[in-house]
Amino acid sequence: IKYTEIKLLIMIFRNIQGVSIDPISYTKAIIAKHPYVTIHVGTDSQSIAKRTQYATVIAYRFGNRGVHYIVHKIGFPKIKDLWTRLWKETEMSIDIAEKMKGSLNVDIQIDMDYNEDENFKSNRLVNASRGWANSLGYTVNMKPNIQVATRAADHHCK
8 A cells, every 4th residue: 555545544534424435436436327427626624712623525516416425524733824724725635636536537626715806815825726736637616616515515614
């Protein structure tokens, strides 16, 4: 087993019932059954009390027929610096997307919970995050555009 595979194994994804799921074999099965599914990866975070909670979601969008997703949650001691906390969201999303891309021959879109409107603090990360993801070949979705994975991730951070 390679280091990257070990890192992926540490990222335990679960369905909404709480059942552990291997994201690679699960995604292969979804693609086999639904070849036109679009795959979105996104991470959101929330700092509450003394902890920062992250949720990374792999969402499977079936056209206009709905979305199904699996989620990985992890908590850290509170990250007070906004840039550091939000940049970790980018790192986590790209990390899982890269692991999936290495094992699957599929297009993956990355949803980022940053706002393109300059009035929002998260706007400071838009260029760097989008540039990194685009340089790796990913389509990036940011606010106010449609975001599938980060909406689910937001739900699981609270």
